[in-house]
Amino acid sequence: MKKEDLRIVYMGTPDFAVEALRCLVEGGYNVVGVITMPDKPAGRGHKLQFSPVKQYALDHNLPLLQPEKLKNEEFVEALRAWKADLQIVVAFRMLPEVVWNMPRLGTFNLHASLLPQYRGAAPINWAVINGDTETGITTFFLKHEIDTGEIIQQVRVPIADTDDVGVVHDKLMMLGGRLVVETVDAILDGTVKSIPQEEIVAPGELRPAPKIFKETCRIDWNQPVKRIYDFVRGLSPYPAAWTELIQLDGTTVVMKIFETEKLPQSHQMEPGSVLTDSKTYFRIAAADGFIGVRSLQLPGKKRLKIDELLRGLHLTEEVKVQ
Numbered sequence: 001m002k003k004e005d006l007r008i009v010y011m012g013t014p015d016f017a018v019e020a021l022r023c024l025v026e027g028g029y030n031v032v033g034v035i036t037m038p039d040k041p042a043g044r045g046h047k048l049q050f051s052p053v054k055q056y057a058l059d060h061n062l063p064l065l066q067p068e069k070l071k072n073e074e075f076v077e078a079l080r081a082w083k084a085d086l087q088i089v090v091a092f093r094m095l096p097e098v099v100w101n102m103p104r105l106g107t108f109n110l111h112a113s114l115l116p117q118y119r120g121a122a123p124i125n126w127a128v129i130n131g132d133t134e135t136g137i138t139t140f141f142l143k144h145e146i147d148t149g150e151i152i153q154q155v156r157v158p159i160a161d162t163d164d165v166g167v168v169h170d171k172l173m174m175l176g177g178r179l180v181v182e183t184v185d186a187i188l189d190g191t192v193k194s195i196p197q198e199e200i201v202a203p204g205e206l207r208p209a210p211k212i213f214k215e216t217c218r219i220d221w222n223q224p225v226k227r228i229y230d231f232v233r234g235l236s237p238y239p240a241a242w243t244e245l246i247q248l249d250g251t252t253v254v255m256k257i258f259e260t261e262k263l264p265q266s267h268q269m270e271p272g273s274v275l276t277d278s279k280t281y282f283r284i285a286a287a288d289g290f291i292g293v294r295s296l297q298l299p300g301k302k303r304l305k306i307d308e309l310l311r312g313l314h315l316t317e318e319v320k321v322q
Contacts, residue, residue, distance in 0.1 A: 129234030
């Protein structure tokens, strides 16, 4: 079968999923339909916002479905009418068997980790938070349990000590687009030799990648410097690590912290104590040193470099964070 004759249905929602769809469309593959999440209200005006995948589909006149429930009979019938030979899932949601088992060539997923490591909703964040020096992308066939199907292909990607999650996200997104195309070609050629995840020996214990909530992102200043440094870059630029600044009058304000530096040294200060000259540096005591804050954001303000912020706030060492 030629790629022009292979009927593909594509499922995805965020920016991460657009690149693979773009590679398929621009590569001349036959994408007969796109499925994405329903529109959601966003911003202060609560206007309905299209997902990035929906916007791409509209811009390229691709048939589109946005089901509320994936077991809905009308949706299942509409999906069946597309007569897909293959379904591709990138950053979407868990599919019921009636959906993933529909096409004759199956359904495969692109996951942003080296499975079986980091199964779950936030694999890129957790790899950086945990200080890993390597991650990757995986294509695998879907089955019942989430992120457990047989692996088709993997690509390894180094994580630099200075990379935040935004940098790693973009690396994996671009490589993921190419890997999706390579996986489709392997399926077309009949050269796929998928491997059960149980047969892959992962270094160390398997770590999960659960969904990240606001409270997940709160910084614990009792942790070592390296741990806090990795935590911040694993949540930057989104959703962002945060802490509470205790002002001189006792009130607190939430600070989102985006960029830091490691300053390991012995000290007798209580974790959360502040060192600053009120002009150029703002350091916060951790268990075994200090975290130098380089970029942060206060409520209702734009993200600032620390020298810009200090000129406006005149912070002193009498303030603390918690």
